[in-house]
Amino acid sequence: MLKYSLIATIALATIAAPSAVGAQSSTGYRLSLSVPVVCQVRHDASGAGFNGTAYNLGRLNEYCNAPAGYDLRVSYAPGALEGMVLVLGNRNLILDGSGQAMMSGADMPNIQQRPLVAIPSEVGFNTDRLEFQILPR
Numbered sequence: 001m002l003k004y005s006l007i008a009t010i011a012l013a014t015i016a017a018p019s020a021v022g023a024q025s026s027t028g029y030r031l032s033l034s035v036p037v038v039c040q041v042r043h044d045a046s047g048a049g050f051n052g053t054a055y056n057l058g059r060l061n062e063y064c065n066a067p068a069g070y071d072l073r074v075s076y077a078p079g080a081l082e083g084m085v086l087v088l089g090n091r092n093l094i095l096d097g098s099g100q101a102m103m104s105g106a107d108m109p110n111i112q113q114r115p116l117v118a119i120p121s122e123v124g125f126n127t128d129r130l131e132f133q134i135l136p137r
Contacts, residue, residue, distance in 0.1 A: 039064035039134040041072065043116075057116040057130075060088065064110060066136035071105040075131045083121030086130075089114035103132070 045058040064070040074086065074093075082097030089112075091104045106112070118125075
């Protein structure tokens, strides 16, 4: 959790009678606010389909309020999908069959929606699952 502090000071001035020495007093309040880090990725399959050479998998909706940004990781069955190219927005990633890879991310808090396309290798789709996760930095 991130913690931000907000200080609010309220000054109360007392007005003395003209014959008295002008006196002022103030009272302060310290207000503390905690903002949790929330990062989410959601898949929207609308528009999914095959276009002859690639599979349109829909869109990924990313949201993360981490001050230093986030990384987006894809996980899949180890030994599967070797050579497949995932295209997320304008970023291409060739999967090596390891079971996970870092796709991309952002250097600051961000909300974005990017199209997701899969270009299969000669082995095709030998798993039915891709999982995406946002990791705050």
